Amino acid sequence: MILLVRADREFLCAPGDEVHTDLGVVEVPTDVAPGDVVESHLGEAFSVRALRGPDLFQHLERTGAPMMPKDIGLVVGHTGVAAGDRVLDAGTGTGVLAAYLGRAGAEVLTFEQDPDFADVARENMELAEVAERVTVRAGDVTDHLEELSGFDLLTLDTADAATVVEQAPSLLVSGGFVAVYSPFVESAREVELAARDADLEDIETIETIQRRMDFDDRGSRPTTKGVGHTGYLTFARKL
Amino acid sequence: MILLVRADREFLCAPGDEVHTDLGVVEVPTDVAPGDVVESHLGEAFSVRALRGPDLFQHLERTGAPMMPKDIGLVVGHTGVAAGDRVLDAGTGTGVLAAYLGRAGAEVLTFEQDPDFADVARENMELAEVAERVTVRAGDVTDHLEELSGFDLLTLDTADAATVVEQAPSLLVSGGFVAVYSPFVESAREVELAARDADLEDIETIETIQRRMDFDDRGSRPTTKGVGHTGYLTFARKL
Amino acid sequence: MILLVRADREFLCAPGDEVHTDLGVVEVPTDVAPGDVVESHLGEAFSVRALRGPDLFQHLERTGAPMMPKDIGLVVGHTGVAAGDRVLDAGTGTGVLAAYLGRAGAEVLTFEQDPDFADVARENMELAEVAERVTVRAGDVTDHLEELSGFDLLTLDTADAATVVEQAPSLLVSGGFVAVYSPFVESAREVELAARDADLEDIETIETIQRRMDFDDRGSRPTTKGVGHTGYLTFARKL
Amino acid sequence: MILLVRADREFLCAPGDEVHTDLGVVEVPTDVAPGDVVESHLGEAFSVRALRGPDLFQHLERTGAPMMPKDIGLVVGHTGVAAGDRVLDAGTGTGVLAAYLGRAGAEVLTFEQDPDFADVARENMELAEVAERVTVRAGDVTDHLEELSGFDLLTLDTADAATVVEQAPSLLVSGGFVAVYSPFVESAREVELAARDADLEDIETIETIQRRMDFDDRGSRPTTKGVGHTGYLTFARKL
Numbered sequence: 001m002i003l004l005v006r007a008d009r010e011f012l013c014a015p016g017d018e019v020h021t022d023l024g025v026v027e028v029p030t031d032v033a034p035g036d037v038v039e040s041h042l043g044e045a046f047s048v049r050a051l052r053g054p055d056l057f058q059h060l061e062r063t064g065a066p067m068m069p070k071d072i073g074l075v076v077g078h079t080g081v082a083a084g085d086r087v088l089d090a091g092t093g094t095g096v097l098a099a100y101l102g103r104a105g106a107e108v109l110t111f112e113q114d115p116d117f118a119d120v121a122r123e124n125m126e127l128a129e130v131a132e133r134v135t136v137r138a139g140d141v142t143d144h145l146e147e148l149s150g151f152d153l154l155t156l157d158t159a160d161a162a163t164v165v166e167q168a169p170s171l172l173v174s175g176g177f178v179a180v181y182s183p184f185v186e187s188a189r190e191v192e193l194a195a196r197d198a199d200l201e202d203i204e205t206i207e208t209i210q211r212r213m214d215f216d217d218r219g220s221r222p223t224t225k226g227v228g229h230t231g232y233l234t235f236a237r238k239l
Numbered sequence: 240m241i242l243l244v245r246a247d248r249e250f251l252c253a254p255g256d257e258v259h260t261d262l263g264v265v266e267v268p269t270d271v272a273p274g275d276v277v278e279s280h281l282g283e284a285f286s287v288r289a290l291r292g293p294d295l296f297q298h299l300e301r302t303g304a305p306m307m308p309k310d311i312g313l314v315v316g317h318t319g320v321a322a323g324d325r326v327l328d329a330g331t332g333t334g335v336l337a338a339y340l341g342r343a344g345a346e347v348l349t350f351e352q353d354p355d356f357a358d359v360a361r362e363n364m365e366l367a368e369v370a371e372r373v374t375v376r377a378g379d380v381t382d383h384l385e386e387l388s389g390f391d392l393l394t395l396d397t398a399d400a401a402t403v404v405e406q407a408p409s410l411l412v413s414g415g416f417v418a419v420y421s422p423f424v425e426s427a428r429e430v431e432l433a434a435r436d437a438d439l440e441d442i443e444t445i446e447t448i449q450r451r452m453d454f455d456d457r458g459s460r461p462t463t464k465g466v467g468h469t470g471y472l473t474f475a476r477k478l
Numbered sequence: 479m480i481l482l483v484r485a486d487r488e489f490l491c492a493p494g495d496e497v498h499t500d501l502g503v504v505e506v507p508t509d510v511a512p513g514d515v516v517e518s519h520l521g522e523a524f525s526v527r528a529l530r531g532p533d534l535f536q537h538l539e540r541t542g543a544p545m546m547p548k549d550i551g552l553v554v555g556h557t558g559v560a561a562g563d564r565v566l567d568a569g570t571g572t573g574v575l576a577a578y579l580g581r582a583g584a585e586v587l588t589f590e591q592d593p594d595f596a597d598v599a600r601e602n603m604e605l606a607e608v609a610e611r612v613t614v615r616a617g618d619v620t621d622h623l624e625e626l627s628g629f630d631l632l633t634l635d636t637a638d639a640a641t642v643v644e645q646a647p648s649l650l651v652s653g654g655f656v657a658v659y660s661p662f663v664e665s666a667r668e669v670e671l672a673a674r675d676a677d678l679e680d681i682e683t684i685e686t687i688q689r690r691m692d693f694d695d696r697g698s699r700p701t702t703k704g705v706g707h708t709g710y711l712t713f714a715r716k717l
Numbered sequence: 718m719i720l721l722v723r724a725d726r727e728f729l730c731a732p733g734d735e736v737h738t739d740l741g742v743v744e745v746p747t748d749v750a751p752g753d754v755v756e757s758h759l760g761e762a763f764s765v766r767a768l769r770g771p772d773l774f775q776h777l778e779r780t781g782a783p784m785m786p787k788d789i790g791l792v793v794g795h796t797g798v799a800a801g802d803r804v805l806d807a808g809t810g811t812g813v814l815a816a817y818l819g820r821a822g823a824e825v826l827t828f829e830q831d832p833d834f835a836d837v838a839r840e841n842m843e844l845a846e847v848a849e850r851v852t853v854r855a856g857d858v859t860d861h862l863e864e865l866s867g868f869d870l871l872t873l874d875t876a877d878a879a880t881v882v883e884q885a886p887s888l889l890v891s892g893g894f895v896a897v898y899s900p901f902v903e904s905a906r907e908v909e910l911a912a913r914d915a916d917l918e919d920i921e922t923i924e925t926i927q928r929r930m931d932f933d934d935r936g937s938r939p940t941t942k943g944v945g946h947t948g949y950l951t952f953a954r955k956l
Contacts, residue, residue: 003414005478035413047478049414052391053319070447073316077308080292082342083322103321104343152291174274175242175288184697185902189454205452207461207700208309209687209926211707213444213471215428219662221707222446222685228702229689232452239244239286423936424663446939448687448926450946458901460946461924467941468928481892483956513891525956527892530869531797548925551794555786558770560820561800581799582821630769652752653720653766667932683930685939686787691922691949693906700924710930717722717764 001127002032003055004046012051012059012127021046051128056099060124063117066096067157067181068230070210075155078235079177081106085152088171090141090164095121095134097155102130106153110134111141113158145171157181162194165236169198172238180234188232200236207232240366241271242294243285251290251298251366260285290367295338299363302356305335306396306420307469309449314394317474318416320345324391327410329380329403334360334373336394341369345392349373350380352397384410396420401433404475408437411477419473427471439475446471479605480510481533482524490529490537490605499524529606534577538602541595544574545635545659546708548688553633556713557655559584563630566649568619568642573599573612575633580608584631588612589619591636623649635659640672643714647676650716658712666710678714685710718844719749720772721763729768729776729844738763768845773816777841780834783813784874784898785947787927792872795952796894798823802869805888807858807881812838812851814872819847823870827851828858830875862888874898879911882953886915889955897951905949917953924949 004011004019004026011026013019019026024040032038034050051059054069075097081087083105089098092112101108102125112118118138125131141148142160145167152173156164161180164171168178178200182188188205195203208230212223243250243258243265250265252258258265263279271277273289290298293308314336320326322344328337331351340347341364351357357377364370380387381399384406391412395403400419403410407417417439421427427444434442447469451462482489482497482504489504491497497504502518510516512528529537532547553575559565561583567576570590579586580603590596596616603609619626620638623645630651634642639658642649646656656678660666666683673681686708690701721728721736721743728743730736736743741757749755751767768776771786792814798804800822806815809829818825819842829835835855842848858865859877862884869890873881878897881888885895895917899905905922912920925947929940 005414047413050412052414052416053321054317055414056319069316069319070313071316073312073314074309075312076315076343077310077312077339078293080295080308080339080342082292083344100316100319103319104315105322173289174286175244175291175294177291184699185452185459186697188452189459192452192454205454207450207452209448209450209689211446211448211687213424213427213431213446215431215444219664220424220428221662221709224706224708229700230702231699239246423938425936448928450926458903460901460948463945463947468939469941470938483892525891528890530892530894531799532795533892534797547794547797548791549794551790551792552787553790554793554821555788555790555817556771558773558786558817558820560770561822578794578797581797582793583800651767652764653722653769653772655769663930663937666930667937670930670932683932685928685930687926687928689924689926691902691905691909691924693909693922698902698906717724 001051001129002028002034003049003051004028004038005049006044006046010058011046053100053103056096056128060094060096060099060127061120062094063114063120064093066094070208071181071230071233072097072100074208074233075179076100076104078233079153079179081153086150087153087155088141088148088151089155091158092118092121092136093157095124095128095136097157098134098136099125099128099130101155102128102134106133108134109137111137111139111144113140114138152176154178159187161187162190165191165194166198168195168200168236169238174238176238178234178236181231182234183231185232188234191234195234195236201239203234203236205232205234240290240368241267241273242288242290243267243277244288245283245285249297250285292339292342295335295367299333299335299338299366300359301333302353302359303332305333309447310420310469310472311336311339313447313472314418315339315343317472318392318418320392325389326392326394327380327387327390328394330397331357331360331375332396334363334367334375336396337373337375338364338367338369340394341367341373345372347373348376350376350378350383352377352379391415393417398426400426401429404430404433404439405437407434407439407475408477413477415477417473417475420470421473422470424471427473430473434473434475440478442473442475444471444473479529479607480506480512481527481529482506482516483527484522484524488536489524531578531581534574534606538572538574538577538605539598540572541592541598542571544572548686549659549708549711550575550578552686552711553657554578554582556711557631557657559631564628565631565633566619566626566629567633569636570596570599570614571635573602573606573614575635576612576614577603577606577608579633580606580612584611586612587615589615589617589622591616591618630654632656637665639665640668643669643672644676646673646678646714647716652716654716656712656714659709660712661709663710666712669712673712673714679717681712681714683710683712718768718846719745719751720766720768721745721755722766723761723763727775728763770817770820773813773845777811777813777816777844778837779811780831780837781810783811787925788898788947788950789814789817791923791925791950792896793817793821795950796870796896798870803867804870804872805858805865805868806872808875809835809838809853810874812841812845812853814874815851815853816842816845816847818872819845819851823850825851826854828854828856828861830855830857869893871895876904878904879907882908882911883915885912885917885953886955891955893955895951895953898948899951900948902949905951908951912951912953918956920951920953922949922951
């Protein structure tokens with residue numbers, strides 16, 4: 001997949017597609033490549049751009065509020081997930097986290113309870129070009145914990161994450177990480193206590209406040225607009 | 240490289256090494272693998288663990304304060320750097336960011352002004368097992384801007400980052416990102432203004448405050464210990 | 479002055495006033511007192527309430543963005559301003575800070591450059607019932623620094639605050655405080671450097687981030703709505 | 718009471734006292750006044766300074782961690798407490814909040830469960846020169862709620878604050894405020910829910926993060942040292 005871009009317009013398409021825009025129809029060449037410029041039948045030019053991670057936020061079909069790039073980045077930075085790592089992810093949702101992990105080269109098995117959402121997530125993995133590395137399974141991960149093992153990383157964004165964390169020692173390889181996203185204090189606390197009960201190491205729950213800076217002619221300051229809370233991240237490691 | 244781990248002890252070593260510990264000498268088997276348990280000549284057991292991204296912080300030789308995993312993660316999350324991306328990085332320092340990017344599958348060219356620091360960084364890339372993908376060059380990136388182009392991502396942590404940002408349009412491919420780390424407001428402002436002058440898009444400078452949560456028998460609250468400022472991150476994109 | 483209150487309606491009035499509301503006309507008794515209930519000619523009841531500090535924000539006429547109660551409170555908490563203290567304030571603006579200080583029993587001399595704004599501020603001091611203790615003078619405080627002295631507290635919210643801070647040693651009594659509100663980093667820095675040059679003590683510039691907590695059936699968390707930056711506060715003291 | 722000050726040394730004393738310092742004995746004149754300079758028998762000079770609010774933090778005897786000036790200021794700013802207001806405070810602790818309120822001219826009745834701590838608090842009110850306006854009562858405020866009424870402000874820093882908040886409608890005058898300090902999320906939540914159950918208005922729980930700015934030759938930035946959480950403040954008002 002590629003993006004046709006012009007100012008604020010972005011069209012996601014594949015080589016060979018016929019794209020109908022308000023500036024005319026674009027016949028996308030089958031050998032189109034990032035960096036090319038293509039024209040519509042009205043002679044209007046569009047840049048061709050590769051689809052990068054942050055573009056997924058704009059172009060994946062949403063089945064709920066996806067995890068923010070900020071929080072995805074913190075998971076990646078804290079756990080150092082790398083090419084070849086095996087990741088167990090639940091619940092999939094829109095699949096933005098799974099897509100990021102797949103793009104980093106990880107093999108991801110992700111559980112989504114809602115079968116319709118799982119179907120959408122599978123299509124999203126196709127769009128993100130990680131379908132080979134990300135397997136979306138419809139179902140509840142807690143029904144399959146006994147048959148699962150050998151993961152380098154667990155990433156959890158579900159209401160019953162604590163139940164999974166309790167089983168982390170049998171799910172993870174030595175040195176493997178747990179990363180749990182919790183919107184509320186109560187759920188974050190429950191997860192941290194489960195991690196302690198499971199004798200995991202390096203347990204910590206962090207909250208991240210992010211603000212944009214305003215730089216104008218009068219001076220520099222944090223934005224007066226405010227940035228809201230997204231969630232807590234709990235990390236733990238199997239020794 | 241692997242890690243021998245026992246409680247708080249960690250020893251970085253290679254297959255075949257003879258490791259002298261306070262619990263005896265360990266002859267590391269040449270076919271050692273993560274998950275194995277090896278014993279010292281005194282019969283003391285050590286777990287064998289793969290070296291993951293966060294372990295780099297403990298075991299790379301430092302030539303200055305490396306960028307924190309938090310900030311590295313935010314760069315990865317915001318830019319979606321992925322396998323196959325070409326990254327221009329300056330200055331290398333300890334090389335933790337370059338190592339993370341290399342582990343995510345990116346091809347990294349990184350400039351370090353101090354030749355001795357560049358040598359250390361090269362050894363660190365060996366330890367991190369990314370030497371094939373990360374090229375450390377001694378020198379000042381601003382002396383080479385005209386011969387460089389075609390990058391998906393620029394990552395800058397230098398005093399003269401603004402000078403490089405001015406040239407971002409010729410350095411980056413369409414859709415490519417700039418990510419600059421600035422410890423001070425003044426330098427962050429200078430970078431943001433340079434990005435505007437260069438007609439980059441989606442420019443923003445963010446500050447991130449991170450706090451650990453305390454969960455104990457009395458209740459839940461953000462830590463009373465405080466977490467300090469690390470730096471500002473400025474992002475921008477070439478349309 | 480008192481407030482007639484009913485649900486979201488609030489009417490500021492004086493004993494003896496005739497108040498026209500959408501629920502009928504209220505003849506305010508001349509002996510009205512907080513806690514009374516009065517009725518309109520249509521038989522609709524209104525509670526009578528004293529005008530408290532925070533009500534000033536709703537009912538003073540604004541000539542600009544007044545300092546927020548948060549920042550006013552921090553000035554009061556940090557300097558411990560008390561009944562009988564002499565305060566030099568500039569610039570007055572809407573006069574909310576001056577009114578708060580007057581209500582705390584301080585004698586306030588406040589300078590407002592714009593004569594029309596100064597007139598509005600004087601009326602606001604009448605409404606806040608502190609006109610006896612707060613003197614609003616039209617003019618630039620920097621033109622009068624040599625004739626002024628003996629203050630317990632300087633409160634500054636002007637573009638040239640640093641100029642006044644330089645003269646703080648001759649303006650303040652021993653142990654007196656300076657409190658300066660600066661919207662931008664650059665102005666806060668200038669003020670802090672001026673305080674150092676003037677050999678003031680206990681100099682610090684603080685930034686305050688305030689967030690509201692959301693408590694609902696699902697759990698507890700900081701608001702997702704975000705709270706914006708207001709300004710920096712610089713404090714210093716004359717030994 | 719006055720302070721004898723010299724560089725980092727501060728001695729709290731009364732007119733007529735004989736003060737033994739490491740720089741000699743000072744006979745404090747009975748007519749001593751702030752701004753005077755007095756000498757020890759060794760000819761060493763000390764400045765005489767009035768005892769201001771923030772000095773109470775240094776010189777009151779502590780029976781626990783007192784509320785921080787930041788939080789005291791936020792209570793004052795949010796509620797606009799003023800001269801003549803009647804305040805019900807529990808628990809007293811060191812009495813710093815009660816002393817601040819007394820200095821603002823309020824009449825304070827404050828309950829301290831521990832009789833010994835109540836005695837210390839009474840002495841602290843003498844030192845702060847607010848003993849006439851602040852009455853420290855040993856006992857549990859929840860045992861006396863039925864006999865209390867007519868307050869403009871309730872300030873609570875006790876484990877069972879929610880129990881008092883439930884009775885706020887009968888304790889407060891119309892337009893009066895509740896301000897509760899809670900170190901933990903759980904207690905803050907309990908207080909906010911109690912305020913809702915009691916049909917109070919303008920209910921909000923806020924958290925305040927405060928950071929010091931570092932201004933040096935290299936530039937300006939928030940301190941890298943970090944500032945910790947103190948507590949949550951819940952405010953509510955009786956319509």
